[in-house]
Amino acid sequence: MGLMKSGRVNIVITNHVLRYSYHKNNTVAGMTVHGEVELPEGTIKDGNIENDGVFVEIVNQLVHVHKWKRKRLFFAMPDDTVVIRQLQIPAALAMEETVGYIKTQIGNSLYLPFPDPVIAIESIDADDKYRDILLFAYPEDKIKGFKAAFETAGLRPMAADLTSLSIYRYYYQTKPKDRNHVLLIHWNKDAIVLTAFRNHKAIFTRYMKITVDKETDEEQVQQLINQYMIEINRIIDFYHYSITKGEGKVEQLLLTGDSPFLGMVKSSLSSLIPLPIDGLEQEELPAKYMDVLGLALKNDS
Template identity: 30%
Template structure:
């Protein structure tokens, strides 16, 4: 999703900035794809909260350290917009609105017939098809101030932001490249990070649903449970129930009971992802999958940690 920022330099660096970490990946294009360079810097608690930059100067200083360590001085960069600031909304528009006029039409309607929970949105549009003699579109919007806060801090440290994306699209791109998704399926992607779950659903290679769920409060993760009772993730019980509710909502509210999610892909950097995988495999009616360990290799042929899939999917933005 390009939010008015463009660029086509093949040496674009790809940054994922979350509440807990900054990650970077740089691809060598070819077949197979090689993760040429990658890196991670953990963030102190409170620098970013729910996707909002709280300690601007601290984040700028850490970014400058990353730029030096990763050798990306003055590079063009793509970045991920925080899922907590994204709204996805199905909208019906008149059938006679041409595709190249959709954004102009929506710009006029936002705030009148189309209501968003924030002012001054930046948005993109996905055309879904026809419904009730109208066009059905998916409106993907984020507050301008959130996107500009990330753009501005990247400018501050002498990087050149050229494109923004959202994590579900970047992840879907990665899974598509690895033949883990099918256009005909109803795919749910569960991005389980330490502080945030992002639920998204795709059909016909298009995003249909997106919902972020922040884990409330400061959760002290327990030590890994030596047995199989998965007690270490007891605090996620309500989150698991929310996932099951999304299954029902998608089937009955969005699709009148005619279709259901039939494939689930689990990803993220949560330290208990293995236990989460086991629990969801038992609870959900659809098969739950994870990306193969060898789906990303570095220049030396070594496996790259799975939580870099988001940065790699971002790097594929102008390729697929």
């Protein structure tokens, strides 16, 4: 958490907006500037850069205005295609050998919905024979596409993150930690991402696209919200009965995102699901900025 002489840029990308902040150090208080840029339709689609020229120009303008040339960048990508799996591997394998071992299992005992994944792992538990790990897999081509675009715009990408992990990091580092089973509801304009955390580790995620037209009235929006309340309840039950095998229940809901109807969502959650809700509001910033604040808290290493 030490000071960084050159500061650091943090950027969160969604399919419709780019949120950013600049921090003189990786603390919430270290932020000196923040904002967001609406992306022209078709710039990002399904988490991929569709119009490279437009995206690079938008980032280049930010670099020029804020004098970010050659600044270090941490960025978070849409969670639309991330795969989170809990796996069991031989305990004899050292952690540095695990990624290589997992890659040999892809297509055999392990199936992923995309080729050439970038893989990260976290250890959960181990005994004499086996080690339980969490596998995070993401399409390598998406990461490479963003990294190349940022480099073209004059930034120095240092690390990529998932938006859900960034948001939870903000919660974990700034809020009480007495809840061991937490469901993050990231409700954006075009998608909802539900991510379950057990003992502060992400162990399950579900991505759902949503469509709300400009002509949609409040009654129709409420009907849509009610439909997704059913799905959220299903995930809560799935977590209890399938993921934890009846040994744990969701104790806390985290609600954030950039949906203009977030207030209606929170009211529906309060009336339909008897669990405490943390909206992650901060006095200075709307809830939608919790993703970029959490990204700024990511360690440099």
